[in-house]
Amino acid sequence: xxxxxxxxxxPAGSHWEELVTVALLGTTRRTPPGVTAGRDxxxxxxxxxxxxxxxxxxxxxxxxxxxxxxxxxxxxRPALPPAAARRLTMLLADRPGAGSGGRRGTAPDLMELxxxxxxxxxxxxxxxxPQALPxxxxxxRGxxxxxxxxxxxxGPRALWLARLNxxxxxxxxxxxxxxxxxxxxxxxxxxxxxxxxxLFAERVALLAAVRARDAAAxxxxxxTTWASERAEDRLMFLDSLxxxxxxxxEPFLEGALxxxxxxxxxxxxxxxxxxxxxALAGRMAERAGSCVAIDHTRGTPTIxxxxxxxxxxxxxxxxxxxxxxxxxGERSWWLGQLVESAPLGTWSRRLGGRTPEExxxxxxxxxxxxxxxxxxxxxxxxxxxxxxxxALLGTSAAPEAGGPGAVSLAExxxxxxxxxxxxRAEWVAGFIAVHGLSEAxxxxxxxAVPWAGPLGRAVVDALNIARDAGSYPWSFSGVMGLAERCLxxxxxxxxxxxxxxxxxxxxAAPGAGGYWAESFQRLVTTLRLRAAIQTELTEP
Amino acid sequence: MTQQGVRWTADQVLALxxxxxxxxxxxxxxxxxxxxxxxxxxxxxxxxxxxxSGSKPYRTVIDIADxxxxxxxxxxxxxxxxxxxxxxxxxxxxxxxxxVPRGQVPDWANEWIEGRRKRAxxxxxxxAAGSSPAADPEAARRRAERRAEWITTGASELEQRLTDLLRxxxxxxxxxxxxLWEETAARMVDAQAPGLAARVRELGAIPSSGxxxxxxxxxxxxxxxxxxxxxxxxxxxxxxxxxxxRSRIGLPGSADGPPVRDRWLVLAQYDTADSRLTTRRVxxxxxxxxxxxxxxxxxxxxxxxxxxxxxxxxxxxxVSAYPGAGQLRGALGERFAAPxxxxxxxxxxxxxxxxxxxxxxxxxxxxxxxxxxxxxxVVPTPDGDxxxxxxxxxxxxxxxxxxxxxxxxxxRLVALSGGAPVTVFxxxxxxxxxxxxxxxxGPGEAVTLC
Numbered sequence: 001x002x003x004x005x006x007x008x009x010x011p012a013g014s015h016w017e018e019l020v021t022v023a024l025l026g027t028t029r030r031t032p033p034g035v036t037a038g039r040d041x042x043x044x045x046x047x048x049x050x051x052x053x054x055x056x057x058x059x060x061x062x063x064x065x066x067x068x069x070x071x072x073x074x075x076x077r078p079a080l081p082p083a084a085a086r087r088l089t090m091l092l093a094d095r096p097g098a099g100s101g102g103r104r105g106t107a108p109d110l111m112e113l114x115x116x117x118x119x120x121x122x123x124x125x126x127x128x129x130p131q132a133l134p135x136x137x138x139x140x141r142g143x144x145x146x147x148x149x150x151x152x153x154x155g156p157r158a159l160w161l162a163r164l165n166x167x168x169x170x171x172x173x174x175x176x177x178x179x180x181x182x183x184x185x186x187x188x189x190x191x192x193x194x195x196x197x198x199l200f201a202e203r204v205a206l207l208a209a210v211r212a213r214d215a216a217a218x219x220x221x222x223x224t225t226w227a228s229e230r231a232e233d234r235l236m237f238l239d240s241l242x243x244x245x246x247x248x249x250e251p252f253l254e255g256a257l258x259x260x261x262x263x264x265x266x267x268x269x270x271x272x273x274x275x276x277x278x279a280l281a282g283r284m285a286e287r288a289g290s291c292v293a294i295d296h297t298r299g300t301p302t303i304x305x306x307x308x309x310x311x312x313x314x315x316x317x318x319x320x321x322x323x324x325x326x327x328x329g330e331r332s333w334w335l336g337q338l339v340e341s342a343p344l345g346t347w348s349r350r351l352g353g354r355t356p357e358e359x360x361x362x363x364x365x366x367x368x369x370x371x372x373x374x375x376x377x378x379x380x381x382x383x384x385x386x387x388x389x390x391a392l393l394g395t396s397a398a399p400e401a402g403g404p405g406a407v408s409l410a411e412x413x414x415x416x417x418x419x420x421x422x423x424r425a426e427w428v429a430g431f432i433a434v435h436g437l438s439e440a441x442x443x444x445x446x447x448a449v450p451w452a453g454p455l456g457r458a459v460v461d462a463l464n465i466a467r468d469a470g471s472y473p474w475s476f477s478g479v480m481g482l483a484e485r486c487l488x489x490x491x492x493x494x495x496x497x498x499x500x501x502x503x504x505x506x507x508a509a510p511g512a513g514g515y516w517a518e519s520f521q522r523l524v525t526t527l528r529l530r531a532a533i534q535t536e537l538t539e540p
Numbered sequence: 541m542t543q544q545g546v547r548w549t550a551d552q553v554l555a556l557x558x559x560x561x562x563x564x565x566x567x568x569x570x571x572x573x574x575x576x577x578x579x580x581x582x583x584x585x586x587x588x589x590x591x592x593s594g595s596k597p598y599r600t601v602i603d604i605a606d607x608x609x610x611x612x613x614x615x616x617x618x619x620x621x622x623x624x625x626x627x628x629x630x631x632x633x634x635x636x637x638x639x640v641p642r643g644q645v646p647d648w649a650n651e652w653i654e655g656r657r658k659r660a661x662x663x664x665x666x667x668a669a670g671s672s673p674a675a676d677p678e679a680a681r682r683r684a685e686r687r688a689e690w691i692t693t694g695a696s697e698l699e700q701r702l703t704d705l706l707r708x709x710x711x712x713x714x715x716x717x718x719x720l721w722e723e724t725a726a727r728m729v730d731a732q733a734p735g736l737a738a739r740v741r742e743l744g745a746i747p748s749s750g751x752x753x754x755x756x757x758x759x760x761x762x763x764x765x766x767x768x769x770x771x772x773x774x775x776x777x778x779x780x781x782x783x784x785x786r787s788r789i790g791l792p793g794s795a796d797g798p799p800v801r802d803r804w805l806v807l808a809q810y811d812t813a814d815s816r817l818t819t820r821r822v823x824x825x826x827x828x829x830x831x832x833x834x835x836x837x838x839x840x841x842x843x844x845x846x847x848x849x850x851x852x853x854x855x856x857x858x859v860s861a862y863p864g865a866g867q868l869r870g871a872l873g874e875r876f877a878a879p880x881x882x883x884x885x886x887x888x889x890x891x892x893x894x895x896x897x898x899x900x901x902x903x904x905x906x907x908x909x910x911x912x913x914x915x916x917x918v919v920p921t922p923d924g925d926x927x928x929x930x931x932x933x934x935x936x937x938x939x940x941x942x943x944x945x946x947x948x949x950x951x952r953l954v955a956l957s958g959g960a961p962v963t964v965f966x967x968x969x970x971x972x973x974x975x976x977x978x979x980x981x982g983p984g985e986a987v988t989l990c
Contacts, residue, residue, distance in 0.1 A: 023758045026709025042703035049762035054906045057970040058899040062891045065930035065937040066923035071959030086550040086635055093554055093567045106591065107568030130958060130980070131987040134951035157958050164922060164954065501595075521591070525573020532571070532635075 016052050019045065072160035077127035084121070084536040085129050091117055092135040106518050108526035112485060114139065116449075116530065118149035120537045128154050133161055137168045147171075173201065182209050185217075195221055200233060207240045215244040219252055231261040238267050245271060250278045257317055269319020269341065274382055276343035280318055287315065288342035289350045291335055292372070295365060303351070303359075305368035307331035308338065332371050339375035344388050356391035377407055381414045389415040390423075396430035413442045421448035429458035437462045441478050450488040459483055460495065463520075467498075472512050473519040484523055489531035495524050548879070551988060552850030553630040555809060556610065558843065562620050562627060569628025572639050578632065579643035584878040586633050586640060587649040590625045592616065600625045601649040603656060605878040610848055613652050621844050687732050691789060694731025695768040698724065698740070702765050710754050710761075714747045735790030739764050763907055780865025784905050787864050795871035797861030802826035804833070804857055805884055806849045807912075807965045808976035810990040820845035823912055823965070823976070824859065824870075825886045832886075832912050833859050833870035847872070851977060852986035853879035866904030868912070885979050885986075886965060888916025890931050891938045894968045910969025917961040917981075920954045927954075929973055932961035941972040949989030953978050956987050 015033065022030045027041035035044045080088070094110035128136060133154055140150035151158060151171055162171035182205065183190035194206050211218035222237050229237065238256060241249055249271070256268035257280070272280035287308070295304035308315075311322035311334050319341070324333035344356070351359055364372055373392065380388040392407060393415050394400075407415070416424045428443045429452075437459070447455060459479065466476055473480060498520040501513050550570070557563040569575075569590065576597065578588030584605025589597040598616040600623075612626040622630075633640040645653065701724055705713060721744030728737035739760070746757045770777065770785040777785065787793050804824040811820045822835040837847035849855065858873035889897070898911040918929040921937065927945055930937035944950060944966075956962055956978050966975040966989075976990045 020755055020758055023706055023761075024710050024754050026712070027707050029709065040703065042706040043699075043765075045706050046702060046762050046765040049758050050766040050906075053759045053762050054766075054902055058902045060895055060899065060970060062895050062936040062938055063928065065935050066921050066928060068919065068921060068930070069959050082549075083635065089550045089554070090567045090570055090631065090635075093550075093563055106574055107565075108571060108573070110567060130955045131952045133955040134948060157955065160958060161951070161955055165951065521573060525571050528573055529571045 016056065019049050019052060023049065069164070073156035075127045075155045075157060077125050077155065080121070080126045080129060081536060081539050083539065084126070084533075085132070087533060087536055088117065088121075088129070088132055092132065092139060106521040106525060108484065108522060108529050109481075110529075111139075112481070113526070113530065113533065115146050115149060116485065117533055117537075118146065118153050120534060122149060122152050124537055126153075126537070128158070130157055133158050137161065137171060141167060141170060182206060185213060191221070195225070200236075204236055204240065207237060208243065211240055211243050215246060216248060219249060223252060231264065234259070234261065234264050235267060238264060238271070241271060245274060247275060247277055250275060254279065257319070265317075266319045266321070270382070273319075273341035273343075276345060276383065281341070281343045283314070283318055284338060284341040285343055285346040288335075288338040289346055291338065292347075292350065294351055294362075298365075301352075301362060303362050303364045303368070303372070305335065305364065305366065305372060307335040307368075332368075336371060336375045336378075339372060340378040340382070342379065344376070344379055344383055344385050356388045360391045360394070373407060374411070377411045377415060380418060381411075384418050386418050386420070386423075389418040393427060396427045397434045409439060409442050413446045416443065416446050422452060424448070425452035425455040429455040432458040432462050437466060437476055437479050441482070444479065444482050444486070447486070449486045451486050453488065456483075456487045456491050457494075459487070460491065460498075464498065467512070467516045470512060473515050480519055480523065484526040487523070487527055489527045489534070492524050492527040492531070495520060495527070499524055548630070548634045548850045548853065549985065550631055550634055552852065553627060553634050555851060555988065556622055556630070556844075556848045557627055558620050558622070562622075562624055565624035566627025566631060569624055570631025570635060572632065575629065575632060575639075577646070578629065578640045579645075580633060580640050581642065581645050583645075583653075585645050585649060585653050586629060587646065588629045588632070588640070590616075590628065592625075598625050599648055600629050601652055602626055602630060603653050604630075605875065611656060619843075687791075690731045691733045691736075691771060691791075694728050694733050694736060695771045695789075697727060697731075698736060699765065699768050699772075702761055702768075705761065710757050713757060720744070733789050735788050736764070736767070737790070739767070766906060778865075780904065783864040784867065784907075787862065787867070787869075788905075788907050793862045793864070795860040795862045795869075797863070797870070799858035799860045799873045800826065800829055800831065801856075801858045801876075802829050802831070803882070803884070804855045804859060805882060805886065806851050806853055806855060806879070807832075807886065807914075807986075808988065808990060809849060809851055810976065811845070816840075818843070818845055820847060822847060822849050824849075824855070825914075826859075827854065827882075827884050830887075832868055833861070834868045834912070835859075835872055836869060850879050851988050852881070854882040854884060855879050864905070866901050866908075883983075885963060886914040888914040888963050890934060891915060891918065891929065891936050892931075892934075894938065894973070898968050898970075908969070910967035910971070910974065912965070913968045914963060914965045915973075916963055918964055919959065919961055920950075920957050929964060929975070938968065939972040941969075941974045944972070944974045947990065949975065952987055953989050956980055 018033055022032045022045060027045060032041055032045040032048065034048065035041055079085075091110045091114050136150050136154050137158060140147045140154075147170065154171075158168075158171055162168040183194060191206065191210065195203060198206065207218055207222060210221060219241065222241075226234065226237075234256075241253075253268045253272045257265055257272070259265050259268065269280060272278045273284055275281060291306050291308060293304050293306075295302045308331060311320055311330075315334070315338075316322055320334060320337045322330075322334075324330040347359055348354060348356070351362075354362075360373070360376075363369075376388065377392050379385070380392060393412060416427060419427070425447050428440065428447055431443060432440050432455075440459075440462075444459070450456075451459070460483075463476060463479070463483070467473070499517055501517040554563050554566070557566055574591040575588045576591070578586075580586040585601065585603055587599075587601045590600055591597045598614055600614045600616075601612070602622075603611045610622070610630075612622040614623045614625045616623055616625055618624065629640075721740055725737045725740040725744070728734075728740055743757065743760055743764070746753050746760060749756065767785065767788055770781070771789055774782045774785055783793070804826055807823040807825050809820065809822045811818050813819070818839040820837040820839070822837070824833045824835065825831070826833070835847060835849075837845035839845035855875060856877045857875040859870040860873055861867060862869040862871070894913040894915055897913055898908070901908055901911045915929055915938075917932040918938075919932050921928050921930045923937075923939070927940045927950060928937040929940070940950070953962070953964065953975055961981055963979040963981075964975045965977045966973055968974075976988070978987050978989060979985075980987075
């Protein structure tokens with residue numbers, strides 16, 4: 001009974017109670033109230049109960065309103081264009097779980113397009129349609145990778161909702177202070193209070209926010225409580241200094257080199273080594289330089305390596321880990337760490353003014369080449385040095401680029417990350433043209449989306465070659481999936497020709513032609529859909 | 541048909557899907573990729589060829605202007621209705637501009653559409669000319685009398701069961717379990733009283749339905765007794781109430797009320813299913829007449845019912861009422877145009893008025909579980925573990941029914957409101973309020989909650 005029955009005098013309620021009691025026990029044990037002679041008791045009871053039931057229902061009244069919820073904060077962003085709102089409904093209707101199993105058919109994976117859709121919508125600064133918020137939050141609950149984009153798009157109302165439904169608590173965790181707005185620079189006492197009394201997650205978020213705004217202020221804030229923080233918290237806080245790292249951070253980081261915790265020391269050393277002008281970088285350059293020299297006694301200039309003979313306390317204090325992992329010689333282990341932490345600018349001075357390309361091309365005596373090049377790779381990634389990255393990558397068409405060489409594919413992918421988007425795409429396109437797709441997946445993952453023209457063409461051509469070579473498309477499903485998400489939608493036209501089922505050639509795998517046509521159809525459909533999504537989100 | 545003005549939304553199209561798997565499969569086909577030669581005509585036909593895994597593409601046609609709801613035909617082997625191709629084509633048509641251009645209906649599609657419409661016209665003409673000439677009124681009268689005798693026998697037997705139950709006490713019903721009621725329900729089916737059978741079956745489920753079951757069982761037994769008595773004494777009842785009793789017993793009525801032409805706004809559409817049957821309810825609201833009408837459509841287990849209307853659009857059509865006092869059920873007659881978008885919203889009342897209306901409706905139909913109503917300016921408000929709709933400008937509130945609290949639509953409603961007033965259409969009854977469709981305060985489309 002949701003509401004109170006009409007108060008038609010006290011007996012009404014009690015009369016009904018009485019009827020229920022009699023009905024439970026049965027009329028053989030109890031006589032119902034007001035039974036007139038000549039009527040049998042059960043019928044009289046049913047008559048009275050029918051009367052009472054309809055009366056109670058007809059006399060219902062609304063209840064009192066509970067305490068009102070504070071309304072959600074205003075979202076001043078413009079509403080989505082109607083077509084884009086409809087598209088969002090469709091993307092969200094494509095929930096995982098009810099899949100058709102292994103074969104993917106010709107239909108696009110709509111859920112896979114959601115991240116792109118969200119990124120575009122966020123770029124335009126649209127507000128989410130309120131009624132779509134539950135489905136968006138459910139999607140983000142299952143997929144942590146899209147959470148930041150979903151929460152940005154979903155806006156303040158999503159946090160308001162998350163406070164009412166425990167399934168969506170993750171949204172509050174992601175937003176410090178349960179969605180409370182972080183204090184701004186004009187509220188120093190609020191910043192101070194949150195820093196001193198906040199939960200760990202709130203403090204991490206606060207520090208990150210302040211650091212993004214004012215690097216020095218964040219460092220000063222951290223310094224106020226540094227000594228009293230727990231070791232694992234110090235590690236997290238120190239890590240937040242990566243953002244906006246600069247020469248001014250050096251004294252603080254130098255202090256952290258003496259920290260009680262080894263992890264904190266190592267992180268401080270790593271950060272200092274990324275500052276080429278720092279004293280630590282200088283010490284490392286000194287140490288590494290003393291191990292590497294040009295040997296002119298041979299026919300051609302050759303790099304000679306003299307690995308360190310010991311790991312002294314000074315090296316340890318600067319973050320060098322003295323104990324080598326199992327199976328590694330300790331001298332080469334120390335050398336790798338020194339070279340990795342030395343500013344790359346050291347080498348040109350040390351090795352006769354040569355350019356990075358010339359240095360990388362020099363022969364290395366006594367099998368030290370792989371060790372040395374691998375350390376330079378780590379240094380180039382850590383210091384974000386494109387000219388060294390370029391030199392270490394070499395030309396993508398070189399046979400050793402396809403591995404195995406001194407530089408692994410994973411390291412190549414990281415090196416590519418230091419180059420500009422155009423150059424990166426060009427290098428990977430060249431790589432695919434020579435080495436095909438089987439090794440390219442990791443490299444494609446670091447390229448900017450949508451893929452530049454030459455890269456897209458290289459991928460499509462390579463897929464085409466793979467088809468003609470008679471393999472099955474699922475051997476390339478990883479690259480296919482990437483292509484669906486990353487190819488420039490304008491490429492759809494060029495792909496049209498590939499969607500037909502080709503005649504089976506002699507050496508092809510049976511039925512492969514049909515599967516390839518299906519895969520290409522899905523690719524084209526997905527590209528069209530992505531083009532439509534872009535249009536829908538940009539229309540006025 | 542493809543002017544921006546009368547497109548449906550993706551939500552409206554997806555609501556046609558017979559199940560979740562079809563929704564998903566249809567969504568995937570809602571892009572231009574697999575489609576070729578797609579087009580639409582001003583008369584409400586949409587067609588296209590969909591490439592599947594075979595060599596021949598499937599031919600899909602939809603007639604959205606048909607008088608009984610969209611009709612579909614597809615050459616695919618799927619037993620789902622509508623199939624994923626029909627859903628995908630409608631999504632394509634509702635979505636991108638130019639994906640389904642206007643054009644001449646191709647022959648293969650036209651043949652089917654013409655055939656359908658001709659059959660429908662023939663049927664209407666038949667209906668207008670009175671019942672089919674083969675029917676023998678005398679034989680029909682004899683059949684009706686015989687059936688009434690069976691029902692009387694069944695109702696008397698049921699009365700006997702109820703009095704036996706109350707003599708022994710409801711506490712014993714808990715031990716008796718489901719079998720006793722199943723058997724009685726079967727007897728009612730034999731007596732050709734499906735309405736009684738359905739109520740008896742529900743009785744069987746009450747003892748295991750959690751705390752407070754004796755109260756609910758007594759209420760349901762009493763209302764069943766009231767219905768039996770209504771039937772046994774139907775000759776003494778006023779005609780309206782007698783008609784209500786007949787329809788509650790499960791006798792087929794016919795919508796013989798005068799057809800009312802109006803712009804009917806489709807307020808809500810939802811399905812309830814048991815193992816045998818899917819029942820679809822569609823609520824309409826006449827913009828001019830102000831009347832609310834209920835359309836019912838049935839599908840055998842596993843198939844979507846035929847009738848499907850897009851929520852939030854209006855329909856220029858005729859609706860005829862079924863007999864019975866306070867009866868809202870109607871039958872959809874001729875449609876004069878395809879459904880079109882509208883800015884119209886049903887006028888709403890406050891929660892006190894909504895509850896009072898249900899109470900008043902019980903006078904005509906004491907068996908009524910709930911009454912459709914639109915609440916204006918209410919705010920969904922949490923009340924402990926429950927939810928209520930509270931007047932934005934007052935202190936009164938209606939609790940949501942237990943079923944509504946566990947539907948995902950609840951969260952769509954809460955999100956739409958964001959703590960601000962909304963307009964909500966739903967069913968208001970003795971269990972509380974069951975929200976079905978909502979509109980934001982400002983401009984905005986109808987949001988379905990079921």
